[in-house]
Amino acid sequence: MKRGELVQLLETCCSQISISQLHSQFLKVGLADDSFIATKLSSFYANYASIKYARKLFEETPRRTVWLWNSVLRSYCGEREWEETLFLFRQMIIEAVSAEKKPDNFTVSIALKSCAGLHGLRLGRMIHGFAKKEKLDMDMFVGSALIELYSKCGQMNDSGKVFMEYRKPDVVLWTSMVTGYEQNGCPEEALAFFSRMAVSERVIPDPVTLVTAASACAKLSDFKRGSSVHGVVIRQGLDTKLSLANSLLNLYAKTGSIKNAANWFRAMPNKDIISWSSLVACYADNGAGTNALDLFNEMIDKGIKPNSVTVVSALQACAATSNLKEGAKIHSLAVDYGFELDISVATALIDMYMKCLSPENAVDLFKRMPKKDVISWAALLSGYAQNGMANTSMGIFCNMLSEGTRPDAVAMVKILAACSELGILQQAACLHGFVIKTGFNSNVFVGASLIELYAKCSSIDNAENIFKGMTDKDVVTWSSMIAAYGLHGKGEEALKLFHHMVNNSDVKPNNITFLSVLSACSHAGLIKEGIDMFNMMLNEFQLKPNAEHYGIMVDLLGRMGELDMAMDIINHMPVPVEPHVWGALLGACRIHQNMKMGEIAAMNLFSLDPDHAGYYILLSNIYAVDENWHNVAKLRRVVKENRLKKIQGQSVVEVKNEAHSFVAADRLHAESDLTYEVLRKLEANMREECCVPQVQIEEILQAPVKGVQNLKSQSRSSPV
DNA sequence: GTAAGTGTTC
DSSP states (O other): OOHHHHHHHHHHOOSHHHHHHHHHHHHHTTOTTOHHHHHHHHHHHHHHSOHHHHHHHHHHOSSOOHHHHHHHHHHHHHTTOHHHHHHHHHHHHHHTTSGGGOOOHHHHHHHHHHHHHHTOHHHHHHHHHHHHHTTOTTSHHHHHHHHHHHHHTTOHHHHHHHHHTOSSOOHHHHHHHHHHHHHTTOHHHHHHHHHIIIIISOOOOOHHHHHHHHHHHHHHTOHHHHHHHHHHHHHTTOTTOHHHHHHHHHHHHHHSOHHHHHHHHHHOSSOOHHHHHHHHHHHHHTTOHHHHHHHHHHHHHTTOOOOHHHHHHHHHHHHHTTOHHHHHHHHHHHHHHTOTTSHHHHHHHHHHHHHTTOHHHHHHHHHHOSOOOHHHHHHHHHHHHHTTOHHHHHHHHHHHHHTTOOOOHHHHHHHHHHHHHHTOHHHHHHHHHHHHHTTGGGOHHHHHHHHHHHHHTTOHHHHHHHHHHOSSOOHHHHHHHHHHHHHTTOHHHHHHHHHHHHHHSSOOOOHHHHHHHHHHHHHHTOHHHHHHHHHHHHHTSOOOOOHHHHHHHHHHHHHTTOHHHHHHHHHTOSSOOOHHHHHHHHHHHHHTTOHHHHHHHHHHHHHHOTTOHHHHHHHHHHHHHTTOHHHHHHHHHHHHHTTOOOOOOOEEEEETTEEEEEOTTOOOSTTHHHHHHHHHHHHHHHHHTTOOOSSOHHHHHHSOOTTOGGGOOOEEEOOO
């Protein structure tokens, strides 16, 4: 066969089999090193077959043209093999002795894209310099790769400089800028660019631009601007395009109600795994864990294979609803699909097991993970704190540091929260030092956590200093300081700070701020002020109180003996009454010995949360004071027969810079006998002073120590 | 003769 005929055959080849046969034909007639044919073949392999064939062909071709180089570079770049791409690029430069092999605009754009993939700013800048020298930098493809490179490295200024070089940037260049801002956490700037492009410059946005714009609106929770993006999508007849429909679904998920998102999802003519994952995530994020799991199961029943992202969201739903059974089911599903040890899946599993109070499973998984990142470490250490083992959290934090993982702001917040469970000032100060050293002290979330930490370590002065030292105070900072005063019973100070914030700063109070100020009023017994604040929240700031706000109001009124008012609030709550609200009323009934109302609260609690032993015990305490021994016995029997366990509170004391943790009736500590001996002496002293302790030591010691397995006493020296 | 920027997650 002649060369021409073979080339024509090559053009019409459409399967890997036929191209392989043709390839062997070329080899037979000695045409395989014909540079045109080699490039064509390589391009075919890169597009439709495996990268291995392309590479083999490349190696076997003695006369490599720029085209051949480009086509093999493109295959590696397409497979996201950034390092290999750049390795080959370097080879090419080395071999570029003749002008024929000089990298062209195509080569440069691929190399830049690989640098972007690796966040390799230094090499990227070098290649940028090379492109300038070779006068390749005005090519649009090179330009978009440069913008992408600088954006991925967080250098939006440089992206802007590249963009400014073009007199008439095309839609892709504009879009690169929009996505650059959007992915660098600047959705506002992204939308500004988008409107400059679409309105001032009359460049018609394409699907990619619109996806990014919708995503920026989602990040801002800006429903209004999101709707106008949706309008553009409809006007261009693009609303059935899957990627756009998905980004609009995400927009509804992040801005509107669950209902909007669900309706949009059901109306979508085509759905892919991303559509399903988005709605599962939407349910999971918005407190609708059961819906998330239903949807996930619907998907499985329909035979649609979830990916790791879907599984992560479904696991989040299990974690939020403490659904260990479903969580374990999804775990085995992840094993079947082969992504159990995928870093994000494994981390979500750790989080789920920790929140379902099954730390053993979490630790087992963590140990088996081949790769861990800062998020997995953070899940582990905050999980320990959630399971009452804050001491272990501190140790995990040290392990993380010694294994060379740098904490991010989230991990910092979590370790500070774990430390605040311990309430040990010494360790708080150590972590504070670490925060300063690592430069996290300017982060608003870390600052707020420090305020909370010091407040919980009984050092309100330090909390105040942190607060005063924060240059950027946002609503979280103010709320934390208000909460700190509340924790210390300083209701007046909390109110003063609240008013100072409302009158003298630009920061507006939110739901959390009111939670802090209401709880401060409750702790300080400021009943009138609390009611005023609650009304202010409703009327002046038009905020919708949630079950927690109502719980605090019930607590506040209940503590002050206003049980009828508290009951009235419960009866008029516009949101579902959660167990803790009834719990607050029941607690108040115990203080003020109101048996009738206590019974109502308890009955509601028993039906809402039948496994919580604490509520049975609270009611039985009310009966006991009333000497209603018959009912006391009845309740104790229920607890015993249903094997209900009271979640044990763990206490920690600091002795000579060492933290010692213990639980009630704990006899596992090495110095246990001595501790109880001292306690008996103290009790005797109290009796001499005519004080009768509420609970007697012998009573505590008779209590079973079951259910304390993983809370065994531990003593270790300060780790930080 | 090859070609760009985007959507779901811990």
